[in-house]
Amino acid sequence: MSAQSQNAVFVQDSPFLRACRGEAVPYTPVWFMRQAGRSLPEYLKVREGIPMLESCTRPELVAEITMQPVRRHGVDAAIFFSDIVVPLKAIGLDLDIKPGVGPVVADPIRTRADLARLRDLEPEDVRYITEAVGLLVGQLGAVPLIGFAGAPFTLASYLVEGGPSRNHEHTKAMMYGDPELWRDLMDRLADISSAFLKVQIEAGASAVQLFDSWAGALAPADYRRHVLPASAKVFDEVASYGVPRIHFGVGTGELLGLMGEAGADVVGVDWRVPLDEAARRVGPGKALQGNLDPAVLFAPTSAVEDKARQVLDTARTAGRGHVFNLGHGVPPNTDPDALTRLVDFVHRESER
Ligand code: CP3
Numbered sequence: 001m002s003a004q005s006q007n008a009v010f011v012q013d014s015p016f017l018r019a020c021r022g023e024a025v026p027y028t029p030v031w032f033m034r035q036a037g038r039s040l041p042e043y044l045k046v047r048e049g050i051p052m053l054e055s056c057t058r059p060e061l062v063a064e065i066t067m068q069p070v071r072r073h074g075v076d077a078a079i080f081f082s083d084i085v086v087p088l089k090a091i092g093l094d095l096d097i098k099p100g101v102g103p104v105v106a107d108p109i110r111t112r113a114d115l116a117r118l119r120d121l122e123p124e125d126v127r128y129i130t131e132a133v134g135l136l137v138g139q140l141g142a143v144p145l146i147g148f149a150g151a152p153f154t155l156a157s158y159l160v161e162g163g164p165s166r167n168h169e170h171t172k173a174m175m176y177g178d179p180e181l182w183r184d185l186m187d188r189l190a191d192i193s194s195a196f197l198k199v200q201i202e203a204g205a206s207a208v209q210l211f212d213s214w215a216g217a218l219a220p221a222d223y224r225r226h227v228l229p230a231s232a233k234v235f236d237e238v239a240s241y242g243v244p245r246i247h248f249g250v251g252t253g254e255l256l257g258l259m260g261e262a263g264a265d266v267v268g269v270d271w272r273v274p275l276d277e278a279a280r281r282v283g284p285g286k287a288l289q290g291n292l293d294p295a296v297l298f299a300p301t302s303a304v305e306d307k308a309r310q311v312l313d314t315a316r317t318a319g320r321g322h323v324f325n326l327g328h329g330v331p332p333n334t335d336p337d338a339l340t341r342l343v344d345f346v347h348r349e350s351e352r
Contacts, residue, residue, distance in 0.1 A: 010142035011206050016077040017144055020207060020244035020266050022287050022321035028312060028350035029076035030343050031146070033248070034329030035069040036081040040336055042068050052097040053089055056082045059132035066136055070143055073340045074347075077144045077207070077323075080133065080200060084150030084211055085158065087196040090125040093117060093159075101164060108162035110170065112181055118188040121195040129196075133203035144207055146246070147200030151212035152189035152230035154249075160185075168217050175226050186230035194237035201241045209246040209268070210234055212259070213328075216251025216270075223255050228262050235263030246289055250328050256281040271327035275311065279318035287321030294326045297338045304338065305345050312350050324350075 011017065015029035037043050046064055047055055055061055065081040085103045089095055094106035109115065123130065136145050153171075158164070160171040175182045197208045212231065215223060235245050247259045248268030260267050260282040267286055269278040271293035278288055296307045308324075315322035324346045330339065 004138070007137075007141055011140075011144050014076065014142055014144050016323060017206060017244065019321040019323050020246070020287050022285075024352075025321075026352060027347045028315070028322055028324050030324035030346045031075040031077040031079065032069070032073075032326055032330050032339060033079070035073070035075060035339070036065050036079055038330050038332055039334055040068055040072065042072075052083065052099070053086070056086050057128045059128050059135055062128070062132035063135040063139060066132075066145075067139055069339075070140065072336065073343045075143075075343055077146050078136065078140055079146045079209075080136070080148060080205065082129065082148070084148070084155060086129075087121050087126065087149070087192050088155065088159070091119050091121055091192065095158075103158045104163040105159055106162075108170070109156075109159040109185065110174070112184075115181070115184060115188060118185075118192065121192045121199075123195075123199050123202075126196070126199055129199050130203045133200055133205055137204035145205045146207045146209055147197055147205030148209040148211060149193040149196045149234070151210045151215065151227075151234065151247075151249075152186045152193060153218070153227045154212050154214045155189050155193065156182075156185055157214050159189075168214065172217075175222070179226070182226060183229075186227070187233070190230040190233040190237075194234045197234070197238050198241075201238060201243055205243070207244040207246065208238060209248055210264070212247070212249040212252075215249040215255060215259070216253075218255070220254050220258060223258055228258055231259075231262040239263070244287075246323075248289070253278075253281075257283060260286050266321070266323065268325070269327065275314045275322065276317040279320060284320075287323065288315065288318060289323040289325050291325070291327045292342075294328055294331050294334075297326075297331065297334050297342070301338070301341060304342060305349075308342060308345055309349060312346065 015025040018025045062081045070078050157168050157171045244265045246266040247264030250270050253273040267282045269290035271291050
């Protein structure tokens with residue numbers, strides 16, 4: 001057997017993929033959203049002078065940044081270094097990521113005529129992604145790589161608002177005011193997101209996460225009617241690959257059942273809902289990911305460990321596959337050593 005195909009066998013048997021499939025694990029696997037590229041000094045060093053979106057187009061740099069937290073913390077999965085707006089930039093939209101702000105779109109999408117600017121994403125548009133994933137699969141050995149995309153609602157929020165937004169006013173105005181235009185926008189974005197995920201899976205990613213970070217702004221009835229169909233389309237489009245599909249949002253306690261219904265194999269939970277309660281809301285047959293409050297990382301080690309132990313105990317009560325994670329991304333300014341200690345603690349504390 002070639003080294004590559006032997007690695008593929010080990011990857012399938014990794015604690016992370018086993019937990020996603022709800023199988024027995026030797027210990028609870030752990031990774032962190034936003035583990036790649038935050039406060040790590042080695043990250044700041046390699047990124048020096050290179051704008052965020054440009055860094056995403058350099059395969060060697062992407063591979064290096066993706067590997068950094070794996071080497072430093074010993075996490076059980078790598079998250080691909082890129083951004084949810086990369087496919088939108090790749091189809092020609094005029095957008096940028098402003099440091100300390102987030103994605104900013106030059107001409108927001110507000111009318112039917114604007115939709116014409118959202119063409120399909122072709123694999124040739126993101127050759128650098130295929131290349132970077134290929135490099136990583138070679139370097140990661142038995143550690144699985146998670147590919148990702150933004151969910152249609154969260155992408156739509158950036159496109160319609162023109163940038164980050166607290167209340168998503170323009171986005172909701174379109175959703176309520178012109179449901180047909182909204183539906184067509186969501187459908188376009190579902191095609192782009194699923195094409196972006198397919199590129200990553202075909203290049204070797206062994207799980208995918210759909211980030212609907214801002215879906216928590218929606219009431220369940222609106223989520224069901226105006227958002228779920230598009231996210232379900234993304235999950236359907238990649239179902240046949242058989243890789244675990246993770247669905248994550250923030251403040252989505254009231255939506256957990258619907259987010260599972262959209263087609264995920266693993267539902268991400270923020271810190272507001274305990275995992276045993278989340279299990280009841282999500283229903284049977286799906287694993288859970290989460291859910292330590294990221295702010296806890298700024299407390300003394302003993303407090304971090306108490307809180308992490310609670311997460312593990314609650315997950316045990318939930319009685320299903322569990323991937324340990326934070327309830328949202330690693331905050332900037334987090335002490336990297338706090339993350340390394342936490343990985344070690346989760347592994348030791350959950351050993352079976
Ligand atoms: O470790 C990882 O998770 C790797 C890759 C990753 C990035 N963004 C890199 C990035 C992932 C998975 C994302 C997803 C993403 N991007 C989301 C969903 C996750 C979430 O946090 O809810 C969202 C909403 C975005 C949009 C976006 N891009 C934001 C809000 C920001 C932060 C702006 C800031 O500086 O505070 C970005 C920029 C960004 N994406 C950075 C990184 C490492 C920082 C850019 C830099 O270092 O200059």
